[in-house]
Every structure is written in structure tokens, then in C-alpha cells.
Amino acid sequence: METKGFINRLLKRNEIYLLFVIIGLSIMLSIVNPNFLTLENLFDILRSYSFMGILAVGVLVVLLSGGIDISFTANATVAQYVMAYLLVNHLKMNIFLAILIPCVIGVALGGINASLIYFLNAPPIIITISTLNVYFGVLQFVSGGKWLYNFPVWFRNFPKVSVIHLVNPEGIPYGLSILTIIWIVIVVCTFFILRYTTLGRKIYAMGGNTEAAKRSGLNVFQIQMFVYCFMGLLAGVASIIQALLAQTVAPNAIMGRELEVIAAVVLGGASLAGGSGSLVGTLLGVSLIATITNGLTLMRVSSYWQNVFIGLIIIISVSITALQRKAVARRVTAVDVEE
Amino acid sequence: MWKSEKYKIKNWFRNNRELATLPFVLVVVFALMSGLAPSRFLKGSNFQSMAIQLPEVGLFALAMMITLLTGGINLSVITTANLSGIIGALILKTYCTPTDTGTITVLIMVLAIVASLAVSLVLGLINGFLIAHVGVSAILATLGTMTLYDGLGIAITKGYVISDFPKCFLYIGTGTVLGVPVALLVFIVSAYLMSLILARKPFGLSTYMIGSNERATEFSGVNVKGVLMKTYLLSGFLSGIASIIMTSRFNSANAGYGSSYLLVTVLIAVLGGVDPFGGFGKVSGLVMALVILQFISSGLNLLGVTAFVTISLWGTILIMVMGLNNYLEKRRFRTIKKGFSG
Numbered sequence: 001m002e003t004k005g006f007i008n009r010l011l012k013r014n015e016i017y018l019l020f021v022i023i024g025l026s027i028m029l030s031i032v033n034p035n036f037l038t039l040e041n042l043f044d045i046l047r048s049y050s051f052m053g054i055l056a057v058g059v060l061v062v063l064l065s066g067g068i069d070i071s072f073t074a075n076a077t078v079a080q081y082v083m084a085y086l087l088v089n090h091l092k093m094n095i096f097l098a099i100l101i102p103c104v105i106g107v108a109l110g111g112i113n114a115s116l117i118y119f120l121n122a123p124p125i126i127i128t129i130s131t132l133n134v135y136f137g138v139l140q141f142v143s144g145g146k147w148l149y150n151f152p153v154w155f156r157n158f159p160k161v162s163v164i165h166l167v168n169p170e171g172i173p174y175g176l177s178i179l180t181i182i183w184i185v186i187v188v189c190t191f192f193i194l195r196y197t198t199l200g201r202k203i204y205a206m207g208g209n210t211e212a213a214k215r216s217g218l219n220v221f222q223i224q225m226f227v228y229c230f231m232g233l234l235a236g237v238a239s240i241i242q243a244l245l246a247q248t249v250a251p252n253a254i255m256g257r258e259l260e261v262i263a264a265v266v267l268g269g270a271s272l273a274g275g276s277g278s279l280v281g282t283l284l285g286v287s288l289i290a291t292i293t294n295g296l297t298l299m300r301v302s303s304y305w306q307n308v309f310i311g312l313i314i315i316i317s318v319s320i321t322a323l324q325r326k327a328v329a330r331r332v333t334a335v336d337v338e339e
Numbered sequence: 340m341w342k343s344e345k346y347k348i349k350n351w352f353r354n355n356r357e358l359a360t361l362p363f364v365l366v367v368v369f370a371l372m373s374g375l376a377p378s379r380f381l382k383g384s385n386f387q388s389m390a391i392q393l394p395e396v397g398l399f400a401l402a403m404m405i406t407l408l409t410g411g412i413n414l415s416v417i418t419t420a421n422l423s424g425i426i427g428a429l430i431l432k433t434y435c436t437p438t439d440t441g442t443i444t445v446l447i448m449v450l451a452i453v454a455s456l457a458v459s460l461v462l463g464l465i466n467g468f469l470i471a472h473v474g475v476s477a478i479l480a481t482l483g484t485m486t487l488y489d490g491l492g493i494a495i496t497k498g499y500v501i502s503d504f505p506k507c508f509l510y511i512g513t514g515t516v517l518g519v520p521v522a523l524l525v526f527i528v529s530a531y532l533m534s535l536i537l538a539r540k541p542f543g544l545s546t547y548m549i550g551s552n553e554r555a556t557e558f559s560g561v562n563v564k565g566v567l568m569k570t571y572l573l574s575g576f577l578s579g580i581a582s583i584i585m586t587s588r589f590n591s592a593n594a595g596y597g598s599s600y601l602l603v604t605v606l607i608a609v610l611g612g613v614d615p616f617g618g619f620g621k622v623s624g625l626v627m628a629l630v631i632l633q634f635i636s637s638g639l640n641l642l643g644v645t646a647f648v649t650i651s652l653w654g655t656i657l658i659m660v661m662g663l664n665n666y667l668e669k670r671r672f673r674t675i676k677k678g679f680s681g
Contacts, residue, residue, distance in 0.1 A: 311487025
């Protein structure tokens with residue numbers, strides 16, 4: 001009885017269907033290419049998706065509060081470019097400044113977003129589309145679209161640091177990258193904030209019903225400020241990671257990926273209306289997109305057809321979730337009528 | 340008599356806040372641009388080139404607007420257009436050479452146009468089906484189809500550009516009738532028809548109602564699924580029209596054209612007073628926003644300012660309009676309060 005109740009409760013969660021889709025895909029992929037289900041490939045995916053994963057955590061927090069942020073890619077681009085410019089042109093930069101500067105810029109730009117949203121009393125989507133254009137336009141103008149490379153040696157070596165050291169059958173060493181560790185730390189911290197602090201509960205409350213939250217005395221401005229600054233902070237961190245992975249910084253490298261990240265989060269069950277969503281779901285959403293992209297590469301699908309498959313899989317998985325939600329709603333209605 | 344007239348005007352301004360502030364912004368921008376570059380901005384050739392650039396973005400903005408009104412969004416407007424454009428271009432390329440003229444060429448051109456529009460309708464139908472019948476949220480459904488349509492376009496063209504079409508086809512994007520560009524006429528007719536549909540037809544009213552409260556609309560007997568299907572069909576169709584103009588103007592079709600337009604269409608719609616959460620917005624506001632942005636980008640282009648400054652200026656203007664609206668709203672509340680205490 002106990003287990004049956006547990007399974008029933010589990011089946012009611014959106015995340016579980018996403019997990020099924022991922023497992024099904026993984027089985028298919030590992031039949032076609034046994035390389036898919038190796039620890040090495042897993043570590044590789046975790047490394048290359050830490051950038052998107054960190055951004056997704058920030059987007060989740062914003063969505064939970066009932067807001068939305070489109071500008072985080074521009075935010076990250078500005079933070080990254082300033083860091084890269086200083087790294088290339090000022091040799092006195094050390095690792096602490098390289099981390100601190102993008103974070104501070106990210107938080108500041110996030111703060112601008114929050115202030116505009118609060119003081120102009122405008123929908124977050126409009127403000128952040130505007131600031132996306134402003135941040136990106138100004139950066140492109142100032143930088144002239146110039147690419148930056150030739151980073152200091154320590155910056156080039158940093159992403160090679162890994163924690164668990166293993167050797168694959170061909171004798172090439174691999175391990176869990178430090179970049180993945182940063183992602184994990186961020187996820188754990190966010191989990192703690194959302195679950196165990198008053199601030200975290202306030203974010204959920206505000207997303208559930210802003211008016212009710214306001215009337216029960218919550219300081220909406222304060223919460224919004226935290227949420228958008230947190231998004232900015234994570235955009236800053238993610239931008240460092242992207243620079244570490246790519247080792248070249250272009251003012252348009254991150255642009256245009258905002259919808260992909262938001263999709264991953266919404267795919268993971270977060271509501272665009274606010275108040276509901278979970279970190280587990282977000283991680284699963286990112287995993288799904290990572291699995292598809294990585295799987296297609298491993299299956300040697302012609303790059304011309306990649307988007308067709310990615311599109312189809314997104315459509316199928318969101319359809320399954322939607323149909324499942326509908327089925328639950330129907331069951332609930334039926335019970336109501338019987339009683 | 341006069342008093343009631345005055346009240347009516349005041350009331351209209353209250354109910355059409357955007358329509359009241361936008362002409363003001365329009366005049367300021369026009370004056371500014373004319374002042375900064377009087378010799379070049381106020382030239383006929385500048386207006387001619389603006390009139391050729393504007394319809395494409397305008398049609399995309401209309402395609403976006405209709406879905407925003409229902410509280411949805413259509414992220415696939417651009418890729419729908421690219422895919423339909425590619426199909427049309429393939430037909431033109433297979434049956435014609437660039438130097439062909441005569442009745443048969445015209446017939447093939449008509450066939451290509453019909454095929455493009457048919458493809459855009461099918462793509463719109465897929466969006467509508469996913470959103471209305473499967474129940475996927477619009478942003479996710481169209482994000483999926485955006486990627487899918489883009490992928491199909493790339494798979495068909497293998498990333499290449501299809502170019503060089505017969506002259507009669509190029510006339511649509513670059514030709515003029517009595518000095519007015521054909522593309523502009525197409526846009527004006529589309530915008531006019533859409534404003535008529537939205538204001539006069541039951542379908543139009545239903546889109547606004549769904550955007551305000553989908554549940555209540557359903558309970559009041561409106562066929563919500565049917566209206567949503569039609570909404571995304573119409574959105575796809577408008578993208579299809581845009582695709583013909585785009586293919587003709589560029590004299591080529593490709594999977595990657597116009598990708599930077601996507602957020603710009605949302606920006607135009609919202610600047611024009613369309614509520615991004617649905618329920619409110621008028622075609623007239625959208626057209627004014629479109630013209631404002633075109634003045635800015637053409638004016639700055641004439642001044643030799645890079646496109647990126649233009650982009651950030653668009654963002655700034657949107658923020659300023661939101662601020663102005665907020666100020667007017669607050670002042671209105673203050674007046675109402677005064678009325679109560681007095």
C-alpha cells in the first residue's frame with residue numbers, strides 16, 4: 001500500500017515523464033553507439049553543459065518569482081567581454097579579479113533590470129527585451145565586434161583541472177571537470193536558498209500570487225532585486241565558464257541562446273506564470289537537451305538534419321507532458337462529479 | 340453638449356493610452372531625425388527605401404501580434420517564413436531561368452506563391468494543433484516548431500542560398516505602383532484587413548477574450564480551440580506573405596534569413612501597446628511603433644551610426660514609453676482620488 005501510494009504520487013509529477021523520455025532516449029542511443037553510456041561521455045556532457053546549466057538555475061529562480069528575464073545572455077556577454085578585455089590587456093589580472101569582475105557586472109546589470117521593472121511598474125518581459133537590446137547594442141558599439149583571444153596561461157589551464165581522475169581503455173585520462181563542480185555547488189546553494197530560507201519561500205509566495213504576497217507585507221522590491229541580481233550573478237559566473245571552455249570571446253557568442261535556456265527550464269516543469277517549478281525538473285530539462293544534442297553527434301546524424309530531430313524531440317516531449325497533465329485534470333474533474 | 344464632447348475625448352485618451360502617447364513619440368522622432376539630417380532624411384529616396392524595408396518586419400510583427408492577443412506567442416514566425424520561402428524558391432528555380440518572361444513564367448510564379456502560402460498555412464496549422472488540441476503552452480510548442488522548421492529548411496537547402504529568380508517575381512519586393520512600393524501596398528492591405536477582423540468580426544472579439552481569460556471565454560460558449568487554430572493559421576499565413584516579399588526583395592531564399600527580427604517583432608508589438616499577456620492591443624498602435632522604429636533606424640543609418648546603436652536606442656525608447664505610460668497611469672489615479680476627496 002505504502003509503495004503504491006508513493007508510485008502514484010511519483011506518477012503525478014511532471015518530472016517523472018521527462019525522466020522516462022531521457023531514459024528511453026539513452027537506451028536507444030546506447031544501442032546505436034555504446035560510447036554514449038560511458039562515464040567519460042557523461043563527464044564530457046556535464047562539462048560542456050555547465051554553462052547552460054548554471055544559466056538555467058538562474059532562469060528558474062526568476063520564473064519562480066513570477067518574472068522572466070530575456071536579457072541574461074546580453075548580461076553575460078557584457079560581463080564576459082569586460083573580463084576578457086582586462087585579461088588580454090592588463091597582465092596584473094589575477095584569478096580573483098577574473099572571477100569578481102564579471103560577477104559584479106552581472107549583479108549590477110541585474111539590479112538595473114529589477115529597478116526598471118519595479119519603478120516603471122512594467123512587465124518584466126518588456127523591460128528585459130529592452131535591456132537585452134541596450135546592453136548588447138552598447139557592447140557591440142564600444143567593442144566594435146572585435147574577438148578577444150590569447151589569454152594568460154593560467155586561464156588556459158584552469159578548465160583542464162578535474163577532480164576524479166580516471167583513464168579510459170585507450171589510455172587517455174579523463175575526470176570530473178572543475179567547471180561541473182562549480183555548477184553542482186551553485187545548484188546545491190540554490191536548493192538551500194529556495195528550500196530553507198525565508199527569502200526562498202517568499203520567492204515562491206510572490207510567484208504564486210503577487211497581490212497576496214504584497215498584502216501580507218512582503219517587500220516585493222527586495223525580492224525582485226534579489227531574484228534579478230541572482231540571475232545576473234549566475235550570468236556572470238556562466239560567462240566565465242563559457243570563456244574558459246571556448247578560450248575566445250566574441251561579443252555575439254552567447255547571444256540568441258536565451259530561448260534555448262528558458263525552454264530547458266520550462267521543459268523541466270517550471271511555470272511561466274510563476275510559483276511552481278523545481279531544481280530537479282530544471283536539471284532534467286537541461287539533461288534532455290544535452291542528451292539529444294550529444295546523442296545526435298554520437299549517432300553521426302548529418303549536421304543538416306540535427307535541428308529537425310531536436311525540434312521533433314522537443315515537440316514530442318512537451319506534447320507528452322501536456323497530454324499527461326490533461327489526463328490528470330480529467331481524473332480530478334471526474335472525482336469532483338462523483339462526490 | 341460641448342462638455343460631453345470634451346468628456347468623450349478625455350475618455351478616449353484614457354482608454355487608448357498608447358494611441359495617445361505614440362503619435363507624440365512619432366512626431367518627436369520625426370522632428371529629431373529631420374533636424375539631425377535634414378538634407379538626407381527628408382528626401383524622397385529615403386522615404387522610398389524606408390517604404391521598401393518596412394513591410395517585411397511589419398508583416399512579421401502582425402503575425403506575432405495576433406498570437407500575443409490570445410495570450411500566446413509565436414516564436415516560429417521567422418522560420419515559418421524561411422521554410423515557405425524556400426519551397427516557393429525551389430519551384431521557381433526548377434521551372435524558370437532568371438531571364439524567362441511571358442505567360443508561363445507568370446503562371447509558375449503564381450504557383451510558387453500559392454505553394455509558399457500553402458506551406459505557411461500547414462506550418463501554422465501544426466502550431467495551432469499543438470497549442471489548441473494537444474494543450475502545449477504556446478512558447479514551448481512554437482519553440483519546438485521554430486527549431487523543426489529551421490531544421491527542415493537547412494535539410495532541404497543543405498545550408499545553401501537559392502537565388503536568381505525571374506524578373507516578374509522580383510517586382511513584388513522591389514517594384515512600385517504609381518511610386519508606391521508593391522510590398523508597402525501588400526502590408527497596408529494586410530494591416531487594414533487585420534484591423535477590420537479584430538474590430539468587427541466575432542473571431543477578433545474572441546481572440547481578445549481568450550487573451551483576457553481563456554477559462555471564462557470557454558464557459559461563455561466560445562469555441563476556444565477553433566479560435567486558437569484560426570489564430571495560428573492566420574499567423575502562419577502572414578509569415579507566408581512576408582516570406583514572398585522577403586524572397587523577392589533579396590532575390591534569394593535561405594534558412595537563416597531574418598533571424599534577428601524575432602525579438603524585434605515582439606518589441607514592435609509591445610511598443611505599439613499590445614499586452615504581452617494577451618487581451619489588449621490594436622493594429623494602429625503597432626503600425627505607429629513600426630514607423631517610429633523605421634524612422635530611427637533609417638535616420639541613424641543616414642547619419643552613419645552603426646546598427647548596434649540603433650538596437651540599443653530601440654530598447655531605450657521602449658523603456659521610456661513604459662515610463663511615460665506609468666507616469667500617466669499614476670497621474671490618472673491621483674486625479675480620481677482627488678475627485679473622491681473633493
